[in-house]
Amino acid sequence: MPKLLSRTLSSTIRRVTQSFPxxxxxxxxxVGKTTLLEQCADPERRCVTLDDLDARDxxxxxxxxxxxRYPPPLLIDEVQYAPQLFSAIKLQVDRSQMPGQFWLTGSQKFHLMHGVSESLAGRVAILDLLGLSAAECAGHAKEATPFLPSPDWIERIERNERIDHRSESASTGLLDLYRRIWRGSFPRLALDENIPHNLFFSSYLQTYVQRDVQALARVGDTGAFLRLVRAAAxxxxxxxxxxxxxxxxxIDQKTAKAWLGILEGAGLVYLLPPWHSNLTKRLVKTPKLYFLDTGLCAYLAQWTTPEALExxxxxGAILETYxxxxxLKSYWHNGEAVQLFFYRDxxxxxxxxxxxxxxxxYPIEIKxxxxxxxxxxxxxSLVESLGRESxxxxxxxxxxxxxxLSASVTAIPIGALGAPGSLGCGR
Structure with a gap:
């Protein structure tokens, strides 16, 4: 059996449960949404999944x-299958005015947001979970803080490596790094070397297409949809x-844009907007595309070994993606939003x-x-011309x-992203 790791988001879940119904x-x-909530739950909290067709009906x-039938405190898994529940939940939480009544999980965010914003505005805390971060894999979930470059970074990394001898070295070997990238961050795959890489991802895609793409997004041509996923990878x-x-x-451009929206809503891809001081212009300019799990990306792009990928x-692109x-994980797994951009003139x-x-x-290059x-x-140096302090x-x-590298720039080993206390700006 693969081990269960602590997740950075655990403390945020317990905190917001004290404030939000x-x-x-x-x-x-x-990515472990249900497992994480079950780890955080008190014994009296019941769990029901809407993957169960009777419960869904x-x-x-x-x-x-x-x-x-399922009174609170309650965990409802895959709630996107029954948006009809949101109004009923609103009525119940407004009557009782108690925090922590309902925990919900969903794997198609955009499909959920309309019902949530209409029925549960002001009553719901929304958190995002991705696959295991490097810090979580290294056993440093509690120490992980939001990533922000700092002039004392070198001292902080060296101090923590001296104090914590369990720490994964910042000098991660090249092939070890690409093995991690190739394997990906889905917990089952990342924590159990015995699970076949190809079988996991082929089954994952089949399940994703059947459950989310066909059932929720109403995509008729699933073959073309899978070709788009591979082309995006x-x-x-x-x-x-x-x-x-x-x-x-x-396919036509309108369909391509709609299907990428499905991938984005499912948390499989992330569209990084270009920087522009005018918010409206940010929205219309061309974003950069990133897969949020490098293992799935490598599988779709048909890289069969870590050595071939490296x-x-x-x-270079997969390293930047990682x-x-x-x-993103360093912020989202701490329950924080973050404004990320790229710049190109x-x-x-x-x-x-x-x-x-x-x-x-804060400017960052990935090399x-x-x-x-x-x-x-x-x-x-371009940052000073962008209307913000650098x-x-x-x-x-x-x-x-x-x-x-200079008084204002530090070279950071990519392996340090999983070192305790090395990531952050503090809380």
Whole structure:
């Protein structure tokens, strides 16, 4: 049996349960939503899953009777199958005014949000869970804090490595790193080497298409949908060109955009917007596409071994994908929202990642190199022209140990993303 790891989000779940009557935990299938909530639950909390067709039928047909049969405190798994429940839950929580009555999970966020925003606004705390973070895999879930470059990063990493000898070294070997990237972050697969990689992902896709794509999104041509998923996977880390994607899959652009919205709503892909001081212009400009699980991405792109992935054409893009997903997890798994962007201008100057926090922009480059130079951060000076104060910068790379590249930029080993206390800006 694979071991159960602590998750960073546990403390946030317990905290918000003291304040909100309803908690909604969203995320892709198989990332451990139900397992996490069961670990956090008191013994009196009951659990019912709407994957059970009888329970689903009752929830859809008679929501009030469903809540009489399954009274709170209650965990309802895969609630997206019965949005009829939201109004009934609203009536019940408004009558009792007690926190922590309902815990809900859902694996198709966009499908859920309409019903939640209409019925449960002000009553529900919404949290996002992805696959295991590097910190969680290394056993440092409680110490993981939101990722933000800091001038004292080197001292903090070195101090924690001296104090905690269990810590995974920041100098993760290249093939070990790509083995982790290739395997992915779904808990069952990440924690049990005996589960066949290909069988897990082929079954995952079949289940996802049957349950979510056909049942919820009403996609008729599932073959074309799977071709789009594969075409998107080979574009991870790239600017999203809907016309090229639609042409490769032989569908129209409107359909391509709608189907990518399904993937985004399921938590399988993330669209990183470009920075622009005008919010409206951010929404219409071209985003970058990232898969949120590198193992699924590598499987879809047909990389059969970690060694082939590391040496292949997607090597740099998959490394960038892994780093962006880790940054997202560091915030979402702490129950925090984060504003992430990239920057690219007409002259080809670019910054891989910008974190906006407290009116500052923190620039980050992600490089597949063990010897980063100051040139790796040459575009960071552009931040001052973007209408925001520049925070400390970072180059996430394959360097063995952290090192300053300048007074305002630090080179950080990508393995340090899982080291205790190395990630954060504090709380």
């Amino acid at each position: 309803v908690l909604l935990l969203t995320g892709p299938r198989q 009752l929830a859809q047909r008679d929501p009030a009777l469903f809540l009489q 080979v574009r991870t880390g790239q600017l999203l060109n809907y016309a090229d994607l639609a042409r490769d899959v032989d 040496a292949g054409a997607m090597s 780093a962006v997903a880790e940054v 007409r002259d080809g100057r670019e910054i891989d990642l910008l974190i906006e926090r407290d009116q500052k922009l 597949k190199t063990a010897t980063p130079s100051q040139h790796a951060s040459r575009s960071f 925070g400390h910068g970072a180059v996430i790379c394959l360097k063995q140990t952290p090192a300053p």
